[in-house]
Amino acid sequence: MTDLAVAAEQRARAADQDAPEAEAGQRSTVTRAFRSGQGLAGLLLVVVIVVAGGLAGWLTKYGPLEQIPGANLVGPGAGHWFGTDDLNRDVFSRVLHGIRIDAFIVFGAVPLAALIGSLAGLLASTNAVADVLAQRVFDLILAFPALIFGIALTAITGPGVHAVFIVVVAAEVPVFGRQIRTAVLQVREQPYVEAAAVIGAGTWWTLRKHVLPNVIEPLAVQLALSMSLAVFIEGAMSFIGIGVRPPDPSLGSILSESMSNMDANWALAVGPLVVVGGLTLGFLLIAQALGRARRIG
Numbered sequence: 001m002t003d004l005a006v007a008a009e010q011r012a013r014a015a016d017q018d019a020p021e022a023e024a025g026q027r028s029t030v031t032r033a034f035r036s037g038q039g040l041a042g043l044l045l046v047v048v049i050v051v052a053g054g055l056a057g058w059l060t061k062y063g064p065l066e067q068i069p070g071a072n073l074v075g076p077g078a079g080h081w082f083g084t085d086d087l088n089r090d091v092f093s094r095v096l097h098g099i100r101i102d103a104f105i106v107f108g109a110v111p112l113a114a115l116i117g118s119l120a121g122l123l124a125s126t127n128a129v130a131d132v133l134a135q136r137v138f139d140l141i142l143a144f145p146a147l148i149f150g151i152a153l154t155a156i157t158g159p160g161v162h163a164v165f166i167v168v169v170a171a172e173v174p175v176f177g178r179q180i181r182t183a184v185l186q187v188r189e190q191p192y193v194e195a196a197a198v199i200g201a202g203t204w205w206t207l208r209k210h211v212l213p214n215v216i217e218p219l220a221v222q223l224a225l226s227m228s229l230a231v232f233i234e235g236a237m238s239f240i241g242i243g244v245r246p247p248d249p250s251l252g253s254i255l256s257e258s259m260s261n262m263d264a265n266w267a268l269a270v271g272p273l274v275v276v277g278g279l280t281l282g283f284l285l286i287a288q289a290l291g292r293a294r295r296i297g
Contacts, residue, residue, distance in 0.1 A: 033286070033293040042285025049278050053099025062090040064097040064249045076267040083265040085257060095271035098249040101161060102279065106230045109168035114223055116169070117176025122207060124177065125184040134181075138174035146171040146233050147240070154242040161250075164243045168230045179222055183215040221290045228283035235276050251276050 033039040052059060062068060067088040074084040082091035124134040144152075150167045157163055184207070231251075237243030238252025246253055251272040258268030 033289040036289050036293070038285050039289025039293070042282045042289060045278050045282035046286070049099060049275055049282070050103050053096055053103055056093065056096035056100065059096060060090060060093040062093045064094045065089065065247055066093075073261060073264040075265055076270075082271040083267045085265075085268060086261050091254070091258075091268055091271055094249040094254050095251070095275060098251045098254055098272065099275060101244055101248070101250045102231055102234055102275075105161070105164055105168055105234050106227045106279075109165045110172060110223065110226045110230050113169045113172035113226065114176045114219065117173040118180045118219065120173065121177040121180030122184060124181050126207075131181070134177060138177055141170055141174050147236055147242075150233075150237045150242050159237075159242050159245050161244055161248075164234050164237050167237065168233055171233065172226045172229070175226065176219070176222060179218060180215060183218060184211050187211045187214045217290070217294045221287050221294065224283050224287035224290060228280045228287070231276055231279045231283070235272075 034043055056064075068084060068090065069088070071080065071084045071088045071090075073086055074080055076083045080090050080092060082095065084090055085094075120134050124131040141149075146167055149170060150163060153166060154163045157166075234243060234250060235252035235255065238245075238250045239256045241256070244250035244253050246257060255269055255272040255276075258272070261268055
């Protein structure tokens with residue numbers, strides 16, 4: 001074995017020995033992020049809102065579609081925290097149940113988009129033909145704003161939760177795909193990755209052992225950012241009538257319904273606005289905390 005091969009093998013073994021330390025570093029980055037005031041505040045904000053949605057049936061005595069006799073456009077008070085709408089429904093109950101739909105989209109569509117995008121990015125980084133094809137598909141998707149794509153999709157499939165889900169996945173796949181592709185191209189040029197290739201390490205072994213552990217942190221930051229964007233996409237699509245449609249409650253549809261009766265009950269829009277703002281702010285705080293902890297680490 002030549003001196004070059006011996007040196008390469010030693011460097012590769014050293015990299016393998018450092019892998020547990022790298023994993024520990026990633027854990028410490030997440031720990032630092034959520035121990036900081038910014039990260040902890042964001043996490044608590046998201047957890048409180050999501051838990052409130054999950055406990056909607058216990059936190060309110062009215063169903064989201066229940067029409068309460070004699071309670072037409074009642075203002076906010078002890079019996080109805082956000083008042084009632086023009087159909088005698090308790091707005092607080094509808095907001096809490098609407099959180100469930102947003103949580104389903106945020107914690108279902110975004111991780112699915114991250115998985116599909118990451119796999120596409122990994123494949124693109126290992127094959128020239130796949131790379132060109134993936135980049136052109138990503139360009140095509142990114143050429144259309146999410147709302148334009150949503151309008152086109154609902155013209156074919158009709159509005160509903162499924163339309164919002166598909167739009168969020170489609171909008172975020174190119175983001176994750178390009179991020180993973182860029183990260184892989186950067187990491188695989190590092191000396192320890194080249195050393196592993198010299199001693200015969202396969203492409204997928206190198207990706208799994210050396211590349212993926214180094215792209216988890218930026219992926220986590222993007223995941224939090226994409227979750228905040230998913231809240232906005234659901235709200236925007238439902239607000240203009242191409243997302244979740246009444247009578248099903250969602251934050252965007254409740255906000256849309258409130259516009260025509262704001263003069264009678266100003267609190268109709270407060271609930272969904274507070275929740276949308278809280279979720280978006282919470283995810284942004286988490287993303288910023290993760291990004292800062294990553295830079296410090």
